[in-house]
Amino acid sequence: MKLNLYLSEILITATVCSLVLVYLSWRRRQLPIAKSYGLGVFAGAFYTFGYAFELVSDDLKDILFWLKFEYIGIPFAPTLWMIMVLQYTGRQAYIRRWTVAILMIVPVCTLAAVHTNDWHHLFYRSVSLDFSEGVPLIDLNHGPLFYLHVVYSFFFFFLGMGLLLHMCFIAPSRMKKQIIFMMIGSCGPFGFSLMYVTGILKTSIDVSPFGFLISGVFYLLGIYQFNMLRLSPLAHQKVFDSIQDAVIVFDLDHNISEYNRSASRMIEGLHNRNAIGQPAATLFSSYPILLNTILQEPLSENRVLSGDHGNDRVYQAQVLYIYDNRSRPTGKMLLLRDTTDAVRSEERLINNAKQLQELNTFKDELFSVVAHDIRDPLAILLNLMEILEEELPAGSGGHEEIVHEMGQQLRKTLTLAENLLGWFRKHQGGMILSPDTHDLFDAVQMSLHLLQIRSGGKGIVMVSEVPPDTWVYVDKEMLSLIVRNLLSNAVKFTDTGGSIKVRAEHSDGKMIVAISDTGVGVREDLAQTLLQSDYSTSTAGTAGEQGIGLGLAICREFVRLNGGEIWFDSDPAQGSTFYFTLPLPPGVSNIDSNIAVDLYERRAAE
Structure with a gap:
């Protein structure tokens, strides 16, 4: 068999090897470097496949056909290789659509020049057959566009090899082998082409395509041994260092x-x-x-x-x-x-939280002590003041007014202390619910007695229709505070000569307590939020009485804690009725009621 047939078989093998590399690159097509490498190898496959058939062609026309076929890929291979090197060395920032378009100008012109050479002869001045090797080989007299193509291709080759060499010096030792495989594989087609163009090898056979066989072998080893298309070494190092x-x-x-x-x-x-x-x-x-x-x-x-x-x-x-x-x-x-900074910060936060907890505990203890120590003396002083008011002889001039005013201020201060203590306990969680069976009658009578002087000063008649032995299952202290706050509000907003009535009835397994007054009623702008907010707006009473807006909030919370509900019905200028429910003691039977049952049921339905 002639030499040209052996060489043709070798080139077909190189083409198959190139197509395998193209397939491997296509499988990794999500990586940009795999795309540029695969296209470059595919361009080289045109060269090896075309030259394999050029070697076994006898007619000049057939040889020229395969020569043009080879140049479908030859002009683009150096540019695609350069793009791959830029990606491989971590310089993909230079790859933009407009830069790729500029780089493709010379390859496109080369392709056009080869296929239109018969018109201008700028790529090949003349074409003939050479039989010096015993087989017909093409003898080309190159023109200026051919040398432009050669200079352009080898400029990219030397530039790319310089980038690879520089990367080899700075890359870690475990990545140097991968880079060396890349450089050897790249030298195959470019090195053989350089020897053919410079005439170092005294032969008419173009040895350039055989470099792709060496390139394919080394690239295959690099891909399987070093996973060369997975991630470029420089990019890997940048990720590693970042x-x-x-x-x-x-x-x-x-x-x-x-x-x-x-x-x-x-x-x-x-x-x-x-x-x-x-x-x-x-x-x-x-x-x-x-x-x-x-x-x-x-x-x-x-x-x-x-x-x-x-x-x-x-x-x-x-x-x-x-x-x-x-x-x-x-x-x-x-x-x-x-993690030193994080641990130190965590330790500081823990210490700060501990200090805050200690300060908060101290504040709670201090507030509780102060509230108790203020409330008890005030209650004693108020009782003494009431005795003094009762025993003060009539017609004592200005002394009677002074004593009356002192009594009013003491009552106001005592109410404030009780409300503050109730609010504190509610938010601090220190008030422990201790429900037991208590007589609602006693709680109402005690509150009426405490407010007797205050209501009498305004000429208000307070009546309780709660019969004795009206048992409820509640916390005694909370019950007293609820009744006293609601009665105090009724006195506050009832005009001179008005009346206040307290009633209680069983309904649906609960005790419904109603405190009605003939006062000014609840303004429409306050009705929607009166029992919704923790801090109600304080409104002056009919005689100028002032408060801090905590009474209703405490009532609402204490009623809820005891398992009840609270609501109200108000008619401006006609008065208000505040309702709240309390649980009955275990075993107490239900009795028909005729007080506010419809209102309660409507409230429950809502």
Whole structure:
């Protein structure tokens, strides 16, 4: 068999090898570098396939046909290779649509020049057959556009090889082999083409396509051995260095293989590249706790380490095995995070929270003591003042008015102290609900008695229709405060000569208590929010009485705590009726009622 047939078979093999690489690149087409590499190899496949048939063609016309077929890919291969190198070396920022369009101008012109050479002869001045090798080979007299194509292609080749060489110097040792495979594979087609163009090889056979066979072999080895199309080395290094945590890689003998910038800042001794290859025992001698973690078997959970290197730094460390493709351990990886600031901040927050809790506890105790110590003396003073008012002889002049005013102020201050104490207990959670069976009659009579002087000063008649032995199951202290606050509000907003009535009836297994007055009623603008807010707006009474707006909020909360509801019905200028329900003692039977049952049922339905 003639030599040209052997060479043709070799080129067909190279074409198959190139198509395999194109397929592998297509499978990884989500990666930009795989796209540019696959297109470049596909362009080279036109060259090897076309020249394989050119070698076995006998007619000049057939040879020219395959020559034009080869140039479908030849002009674009150098440009696509350059794009791949830019992506491989981490310079993909230079790749834009307009830059690619500019780079494609010369290849497109070359393609057009080859297929229109018969018109202008600027690419080939003349074409003939050469039989010096024993087979018909084409003899080309090159024109200026051919040399433009050659200069353009080799400019990109030398530029790209310079970028790869520079990357090889700065890349970590474990990535240098991958870069070297890339450089050798790239030298195949460009190197053979350079020898053919310069005439170093004294032969009429174009050896350029055979370089693609060498290129294909090395690229295949690179893809399978180093996963070359997965991620470019420089991009990998940038990702590695951008990790905020310290990452240190060891071999199985605990020698350092690689580390990132965060590790060099965190660990002394990793400031220069001489640390590569050094044993962990040497570089971590100042970090005994950390060294012990490295030498032990890797753990899945994190460890918190502190006290290394004579300081109080706190680290969060995790050691993992690194496995090869056969799931065999090839090294260890240490992930290290400096959590000192976070731990110190957490400690400060805990200390601050503890101090705040202590201050809050002290405040609660102080408030409770003060409220109790103020309320009890005020209650005694108020009782003494009431006795003084009763025994004060008529016609005592200005003394009677002074004593009356002092009594009013004492009552107001006592109410304020009781409301503040109730509000404090409600929000502090210190009031423990202690329900028991109590007589509502006693609670109402006690409140009426406390408010007798105040209501008598305004000429208000207060009547209780609550019969004795009206038992309810509530907290006694809360019940007294509820009744007293509602009666106090009724006195406050009832004009001179008015009346207040207290009633209570059973209904639906509950006791409904109603406190009615003939006062000014609730304004429409306050009706919607009166029992909704924790801090009701204080409104002056009919005689100028003032409050702090806590009474109704405390009543609402205490009624709720005892399992009841509270609502009201008001008619401006006609008066108001405040209703609240209380649970009955266990075993008390229900009695038909005729008081506000419809209002209660309507309220319950809402």
